[in-house]
Amino acid sequence: MIARTISWNHSVPKTDVLPLLSDGDFHSGQELADALGISCTAVSKQLKKLQKLGLQVEASESRGYRLATAIELLDREQILRQLAPDSRELLSHLWLENVVDSTNAEVLRQLQQGRSVGLVCVAEQQTAGRGRRGRNWVSPFASNLYLSLAWEFSGGAAALEGLSLAVGVAVAEGLERCGVPEISLKWPNDLMHERAKLGGILIEMVGDVAGTCQAVIGVGLNVRMPDSAAVAIDQAWTDLARITPELPHRNQLLVAVLDQLLPLLSNFETRGFASLREAWMARDANAGQAVVIRSGNNQWAGVARGVDEQGALLLETENGLQPVYGGEVSLRAST
Ligand code: BTN
Secondary structure, three states: OOOOOOOEOOOOOOOOOOOHHOOOEEEEEHHHHHOOOHHHHHHHHHHHHHHOOOEEEEEOOOOOOEEEOOOOOOOOHHHHHHHHHHHHOOOEEEEEEEEEEOOOHHHHHHHOOOOOOOEEEEEEEEEOOOOOOEEOOOOOOOOEEEEEEEEEEEOHHHOOOOHHHHHHHHHHHHHOOOOOOOEEEOOOOOEEEEOOEEEEEEHHHEEOOOOOEEEEEEEEEEOOOOHHHOOOOOEOOHHHHHHHHOOOOOHHHHHHHHHHHHHHHHHHHHOOOHHHHHHHHHHHHOOOOOEEEOOOOEEEEEEEEEEEOOOEEEEOOOOOOEEEOOOEEEEEEEO
């Protein structure tokens, strides 16, 4: 095993009032200024910044300032401390950013600069979060989880067959270890709970399609989606707060997900999807259902019969069982 250095880059400045206000209690302007060693004017400027991030800051003449809702910030030391030793070994760099356009885009930029695989980018907010089929991924500040990992594969695009399905299994297992009720998977890569979307996976590839390539594996998970942000979501959705009796902290959820994903990625090229097929089928949200699959202007109707060892959807049609491969395919239960 190659020894890896873990490096950290966190864009929250030391003078940020956010960690002090995150408890949701009132703090006077003077208290904040003293704690941070800055002026009251600088505190006011920072409070305005928080409002720009979408956080609701309440002001009281007698008591000071507080966030309308307490928030739990991602904490790099805690994540590092809680990661399993094997995961830490597999992690090369961890970027914990306040705001990025997209964690996938950030990891792609890092790869262009020659960064190695095993790097992970996590953000509190994405301003241009990418979903599948060119959709926007709604990514409000400090509410959900947005993460991307980079991994290298020597077998080109073929080595990535079934990877997004395998990632779905790993994420679901990680969350369930934290007490989240059973999660189903909708082909090819949606995390679901009772017909509502809980999360999504977006894999982007660079490099040689027939040789050494790098995959950026992006995972978005709705943890506590604010209603104000949810109005922009154009499909049935849910979040962990709605379905989990005792919702763990986002740091704990993130660690649980990384502890599943990093070992999965390190073994995927040798093991492939085949060994996870049964686990995926056990979570298949559309098993045995009449479905319509759309790809561009084409569409096929049939009954979903699980997936094959490459991760292709098996569609039962009047012409027999047809494998449907990835790409711009959408799946909808027939009405
Ligand atoms: C989907 O449409 O279901 C896929 C959504 C993937 C969203 C995640 S959030 C972290 C990573 N960065 C992005 O810009 N997208 C992915």
